[in-house]
Every structure is written in C-alpha cells, then in structure tokens.
Amino acid sequence: MRGVVLHRPGDIRVEDRPDPTIKQPTDAVIRLAATCVCGSDLWPYRGIEEVAGPAPMGHEYVGIVEEVGSDVWNVKPGQFVIGSFFASDNSCEICRAGYQSRCVHAELVGAIGTQAEYARIPLADGTLVPTPELPSDDLVPSLLAASDVLGTGWFAAVAADVRPGKTVAVVGDGAVGLLGVLAAKQLGAERIFAFSRHEPRQSLAREFGATDIITTRGDEGVAEVKELTNGLGAHSVIEAVGTQESMMQAIRATRPGGHVGYVGVSHGVELPGEELFFSAVHLHGGPAPVRRFLPELIELIRNRQIDPGKVFDLTLPLEQAAEGYRAMDERRAIKTLLRP
Amino acid sequence: MRGVVLHRPGDIRVEDRPDPTIKQPTDAVIRLAATCVCGSDLWPYRGIEEVAGPAPMGHEYVGIVEEVGSDVWNVKPGQFVIGSFFASDNSCEICRAGYQSRCVHAELVGAIGTQAEYARIPLADGTLVPTPELPSDDLVPSLLAASDVLGTGWFAAVAADVRPGKTVAVVGDGAVGLLGVLAAKQLGAERIFAFSRHEPRQSLAREFGATDIITTRGDEGVAEVKELTNGLGAHSVIEAVGTQESMMQAIRATRPGGHVGYVGVSHGVELPGEELFFSAVHLHGGPAPVRRFLPELIELIRNRQIDPGKVFDLTLPLEQAAEGYRAMDERRAIKTLLRP
Numbered sequence: 250m251r252g253v254v255l256h257r258p259g260d261i262r263v264e265d266r267p268d269p270t271i272k273q274p275t276d277a278v279i280r281l282a283a284t285c286v287c288g289s290d291l292w293p294y295r296g297i298e299e300v301a302g303p304a305p306m307g308h309e310y311v312g313i314v315e316e317v318g319s320d321v322w323n324v325k326p327g328q329f330v331i332g333s334f335f336a337s338d339n340s341c342e343i344c345r346a347g348y349q350s351r352c353v354h355a356e357l358v359g360a361i362g363t364q365a366e367y368a369r370i371p372l373a374d375g376t377l378v379p380t381p382e383l384p385s386d387d388l389v390p391s392l393l394a395a396s397d398v399l400g401t402g403w404f405a406a407v408a409a410d411v412r413p414g415k416t417v418a419v420v421g422d423g424a425v426g427l428l429g430v431l432a433a434k435q436l437g438a439e440r441i442f443a444f445s446r447h448e449p450r451q452s453l454a455r456e457f458g459a460t461d462i463i464t465t466r467g468d469e470g471v472a473e474v475k476e477l478t479n480g481l482g483a484h485s486v487i488e489a490v491g492t493q494e495s496m497m498q499a500i501r502a503t504r505p506g507g508h509v510g511y512v513g514v515s516h517g518v519e520l521p522g523e524e525l526f527f528s529a530v531h532l533h534g535g536p537a538p539v540r541r542f543l544p545e546l547i548e549l550i551r552n553r554q555i556d557p558g559k560v561f562d563l564t565l566p567l568e569q570a571a572e573g574y575r576a577m578d579e580r581r582a583i584k585t586l587l588r589p
Numbered sequence: 590m591r592g593v594v595l596h597r598p599g600d601i602r603v604e605d606r607p608d609p610t611i612k613q614p615t616d617a618v619i620r621l622a623a624t625c626v627c628g629s630d631l632w633p634y635r636g637i638e639e640v641a642g643p644a645p646m647g648h649e650y651v652g653i654v655e656e657v658g659s660d661v662w663n664v665k666p667g668q669f670v671i672g673s674f675f676a677s678d679n680s681c682e683i684c685r686a687g688y689q690s691r692c693v694h695a696e697l698v699g700a701i702g703t704q705a706e707y708a709r710i711p712l713a714d715g716t717l718v719p720t721p722e723l724p725s726d727d728l729v730p731s732l733l734a735a736s737d738v739l740g741t742g743w744f745a746a747v748a749a750d751v752r753p754g755k756t757v758a759v760v761g762d763g764a765v766g767l768l769g770v771l772a773a774k775q776l777g778a779e780r781i782f783a784f785s786r787h788e789p790r791q792s793l794a795r796e797f798g799a800t801d802i803i804t805t806r807g808d809e810g811v812a813e814v815k816e817l818t819n820g821l822g823a824h825s826v827i828e829a830v831g832t833q834e835s836m837m838q839a840i841r842a843t844r845p846g847g848h849v850g851y852v853g854v855s856h857g858v859e860l861p862g863e864e865l866f867f868s869a870v871h872l873h874g875g876p877a878p879v880r881r882f883l884p885e886l887i888e889l890i891r892n893r894q895i896d897p898g899k900v901f902d903l904t905l906p907l908e909q910a911a912e913g914y915r916a917m918d919e920r921r922a923i924k925t926l927l928r929p
Contacts (some may be wrong), residue, residue: 351845505691515862522858526875535869
C-alpha cells in the first residue's frame with residue numbers, strides 16, 4: 250500500500266509500505282476513508298522533535314473495517330469506524346474513569362502511521378466506535394475531525410470546566426484551538442475570546458462561536474482579557490499550543506480559582522511553581538482521552554448540530570501529502586485532509 | 590503590647606510593639622486567646638525566604654473582639670472570633686466563587702503579625718467568623734487550628750477531589766499534612782496513605798484516619814503507592830511541603846486523571862511541562878481560601894466531631910516563642926501553640 254513517511258525534517262515522502270495485517274487477535278485492519286495532518290506532526294517535520302530514521306506518519310483516521318482478529322466482537326468488517334490516537338481497551342480502571350489516553354494497555358497509533366491506505370488498529374473493540382450507518386460523504390471530514398482535533402478541543406474545554414454562563418479564552422488558533430471555541434460554545438459559554446492574528450482563522454473562530462477576537466498575545470493579551478473581565482481574568486482558558494509563552498499566557502489570563510485546560514503537547518515548558526501556586530488556578534490537560542467523547546461527538550455530527558470539518562481548508566490526494574505538510578507549516582492552511 | 594519579631598534567620602525575640610488601633614473603618618482589633626507558629630514561619634526563620642529587617646511574625650489567630658471600626662456590622666466587641674491569614678471582603682466575585690485568599694481586596698495578615706497580645710484585623714466583616722458562644726477552653730486549640738492548618742489541609746483535600754471510596758496519599762507530615770489526613774477521612778476517603786518517618790507523627794496520622802504509613806519517599810515512595818494501588822497510583826494526593834521533590838512525588842503518585850491538591854508554599858519549584866502533560870493529572874492548590882471552610886469547620890469542632898487541636902504538641906507562653914520556633918525547626922514539636 251501507499252503511505253506517508255518522514256525521512257528527515259522537511260522531507261515527507263509517499264512510499265510503498267507493507268500492507269498491514271492482523272497481528273493480535275484484538276486487532277482490526279481498516280481501509281482509510283480519510284486521514285489528515287496534525288499540528289503535532291509539524292513538531293518532527295520542523296525538526297523540533299527528534300525522529301530516529303524514516304517514520305510512518307499520521308494518527309487521525311476514519312475508515313471501513315476490512316478485517317478483524319478472532320477476539321474482536323463489537324466491530325465488524327464493512328462498518329465505518331472512528332478511532333483516536335491512543336488505542337485503548339476501554340475497560341480498565343483508568344479507561345472507565347474517562348482517561349482512555351492513559352489506558353493501562355494504551356498503544357500509540359502514531360507509531361503505526363494512518364496517513365496511508367490501510368492501517369492496523371490495536372484493541373479494536375475498545376478503540377473504534379462504529380457509526381450506525383455508512384455516513385454520507387459530506388460528513389466524513391467532520392467525523393475525521395472527531396478522531397483528534399475536535400475530541401482534543403472538546404477535552405480542553407471540559408478540562409477548563411467550561412459551563413453555561415462562563416467566560417472562556419482560547420490560546421492557539423490552530424484546528425484544536427478553533428474546535429475548542431466550538432466546544433466552549435456547545436458547552437454553553439457566554440463569552441468566548443479567541444486569540445488570533447490570522448484573518449481566515451478569526452472568521453472561523455467567529456463562525457464557531459467566538460464573541461471577541463484578541464490580536465495581542467503574551468502579557469499584552471493577558472491584559473486585554475483582564476480588561477474585558479473587570480480585571481479578574483477568564484473563568485476558563487483553553488491552551489492549544491504547548492510552548493512556554495502560551496502556557497504562561499493561559500495561566501495568567503485565568504482568574505483565581507479558574508481553570509486552565511491545556512492540550513498543546515508541551516515542548517520545553519517549565520512552570521514556575523511559585524507563580525502557579527499564587528495564581529490559584531486549576532490546571533488539567535494532557536493527551537486528550539478522545540475515546541471518552543466519541544459517541545457524543547459522532548451524534549452531534551450525524552445530527553448536523555456541529556460542523557467541525559470546516560477546519561479542513563485544504564483537501565489533497567494522499568500522494569500530495571508533502572504539499573499538505575508545507576501548506577500547514579507555512580500557515581497557508583489550517584488543516585490538510587488527505588484522501589487515500 | 591508584647592509581640593514576636595524575627596530579626597535575622599534564627600533570631601526570634603519577644604518585644605514591646607505598638608498597640609494596634611483601628612486604622613480603617615472596616616478594621617477590628619482583637620485580643621489574642623491563642624496564636625501559634627506555622628510551618629511557613631520556618632522558611633524565613635531558616636533563612637530560605639528573605640526578610641528585610643525586623644519582621645513581626647504570625648498569621649494564625651483566635652481571640653476576643655476588643656473594638657471595631659465604624660463600618661463593621663457583623664462582628665461585635667466581646668465575641669470570640671476566628672480568621673485566617675488573608676483578610677478578605679467575602680463579597681467580591683472571587684470571594685463568592687470560594688477563593689477568599691485571592692479576594693480583590695485581600696490583605697496579608699502576616700504583615701500585621703498575630704504572634705502578639707493584640708492584632709488589627711482588616712476587613713473584619715468579611716474575615717472574621719464569630720462562634721455562637723464563648724468556647725470552652727479545651728476547644729481553643731482546635732479553633733486555632735481552623736485558622737490555618739486545618740483550613741489549609743481541608744482545602745488540599747477538596748482540591749485533590751477527595752470523595753467517598755477514594756484512595757488518598759498525603760505528602761508531608763507537618764500539621765497541614767496531618768490535618769489533610771483528617772480532612773480526607775472526614776470527606777469519606779477509603780484508604781489514606783501518610784508518608785512519614787517520624788513515630789509521633791505516624792501515630793497522629795493513624796489517629797486522624799491514615800490506613801497505611803509509608804516511610805520511603807521520592808520515587809521509592811511513589812513505587813510503594815503504586816504497589817498498593819494495582820500499579821495505578823492514588824486517586825487523590827495532598828502535597829503539603831512545597832519543594833521540588835515533594836511536588837514531583839505528589840504528581841508521580843497520582844494516577845492518570847487523578848487530582849493533586851498542593852498547599853505547601855512553593856520554594857524553588859519548576860514543574861517539567863512534558864512530564865506534567867503526560868501525567869494527565871489535575872493540579873490545583875495555592876494559598877488556601879480558609880474563609881470558605883471556616884463556618885463548616887467551626888461546627889465540626891463545636892460538635893466535637895473532630896479534634897484538630899491535637900497537632901499542638903507544645904504549648905508555651907508567648908514570651909517563650911523563641912523556644913517554640915526552635916522546637917519546630919528541630920522537629921521536636923509538630924506545632925507550637927503560644928498563649929499571650
């Protein structure tokens with residue numbers, strides 16, 4: 250089959266890769282209906298995260314089940330399924346508490362590489378959620394978004410304790426941040442401040458529910474949030490970048506007793522204990538347990554109550570993956586969908 | 590009046606200090622019934638926290654109201670009152686959300702110094718909670734404990750989301766940690782692991798509700814918590830020290846999705862972002878909003894349902910404050926009560 254491989258920073262190739270097969274009785278093999286490039290794929294692409302040798306890429310996926318192992322019972326060949334970037338048994342104590350991304354048997358789907366025609370999904374019964382019927386084609390981008398960026402933005406909003414009537418600020422205008430705006434809106438937020446300097450992203454943020462766009466950042470951006478909230482700061486802040494600056498911006502924009510939900514994968518972040526202590530904020534985040542939210546998100550998409558697929562502003566054939574990465578790296582595209 | 594002053598690290602003196610007077614119409618002046626030495630007083634005493642010149646000491650207090658300003662309505666001369674280390678108006682938006690320690694008008698009582706015969710308490714209406722009657726003498730130590738160490742341990746347990754049936758670990762066997770054990774027990778924890786190597790503290794931890802004593806610490810202590818919890822870690826961990834080692838021990842002893850409630854004042858702590866991210870724990874803490882819990886804690890004490898005053902294992906006249914500090918510094922005493 251064909252699949253995307255990163256050889257060196259900046260060097261994305263689409264190559265022949267071995268067809269995946271059932272290795273464990275709990276595996277399924279799926280044929281990808283769509284896959285995409287994640288903001289976190291840009292870390293190794295930019296050389297900020299090290300890669301040892303050629304690495305298959307991709308961890309977002311929706312598709313049709315081709316084959317299942319002998320110990321898979323809930324998922325059948327022919328079904329359309331959505332999974333997320335951690336395979337999980339969905340039955341251990343950690344999964345049952347809603348933290349499937351830290352399942353005691355968790356496996357990183359990223360190591361498998363779903364930017365490809367086919368993919369082996371471990372722990373298929375726990376990981377994959379089938380849709381009740383084959384979805385119409387126009388729903389596929391939104392279902393693909395649920396696989397990671399929507400699920401992650403949603404988790405960030407839940408981690409930030411977004412509730413009806415609350416004021417929310419969102420740091421990061423990538424797909425996750427934008428879908429954090431959408432999640433905040435769905436969860437009833439009254440005001441949603443989106444930090445963004447990019448016109449197309451500002452528009453999408455507004456479309457998803459942002460009430461205010463803030464074009465400053467760092468401590469200047471924090472001051473603006475305070476000005477808009479009687480000097481107090483937001484109740485809830487979603488952090489969707491993962492740098493030192495974005496984390497401090499999120500913590501400082503939050504009022505005492507408020508909540509920071511952070512989902513940007515930390516790169517070189519060191520949190521100053523004393524400032525964090527006196528900030529009196531709640532801090533929660535990490536790799537999103539997307540599986541927790543999938544059934545609910547799939548329903549919202551099937552009922553056309555949300556349209557998270559709008560974050561895909563570039564669609565390319567899988568063979569043109571390199572251009573898909575470039576467009577995101579240069580911020581010409583918010584998110585690239587790849588059609589195998 | 591007589592009051593405690595720190596001149597240099599290790600140099601505690603009891604001296605004549607000016608009698609406090611009403612400065613603001615919202616002030617009250619109280620005559621201390623009892624006061625005490627806090628673990629956090631040991632930071633400047635040990636020279637770890639800098640002190641500029643002679644500093645009046647103390648921020649824990651119970652006493653009788655002597656005089657109130659013209660704008661004080663809820664508190665009357667002759668009443669027995671309990672307050673905490675941050676004066677707060679108890680009416681601003683932050684107070685109403687339960688974060689009185691970050692009240693928009695917060696004032697640090699520590700700057701006033703309650704290790705003395707009298708003290709001026711700002712924002713008396715918001716800060717002070719009167720008891721319905723003059724308490725009997727044997728309840729005074731417990732009511733004094735409510736002023737800080739009990740309120741702080743209680744907040745830590747609430748911040749760590751302690752609930753019925755949960756497994757809790759407590760890092761720190763000072764008065765706050767021990768009262769964190771008591772709080773966890775009251776909040777319904779099923780198992781409570783207390784980290785302690787000191788026999789008298791171990792006994793008190795058991796008396797307050799600890800089910801297991803762990804004598805190892807650091808990563809070894811973490812391994813022991815994991816062994817006792819099917820490899821998962823505790824649901825809730827209370828951190829009551831404030832060092833790099835204790836924070837990392839708390840975070841690592843918590844299961845994914847679990848909660849760390851941290852109340853040890855951070856000294857030189859830097860939290861590694863990436864480890865925190867992948868830990869998937871909730872982190873909440875800071876200066877405890879003791880005022881939030883005072884009415885409830887006073888009731889538990891008046892009804893003799895809890896006896897937090899047991900943390901005072903040394904009682905001295907105010908004049909012997911220096912010995913009170915020394916005994917705590919050398920860990921001969923858990924906590925020193927001073928009688929003015």
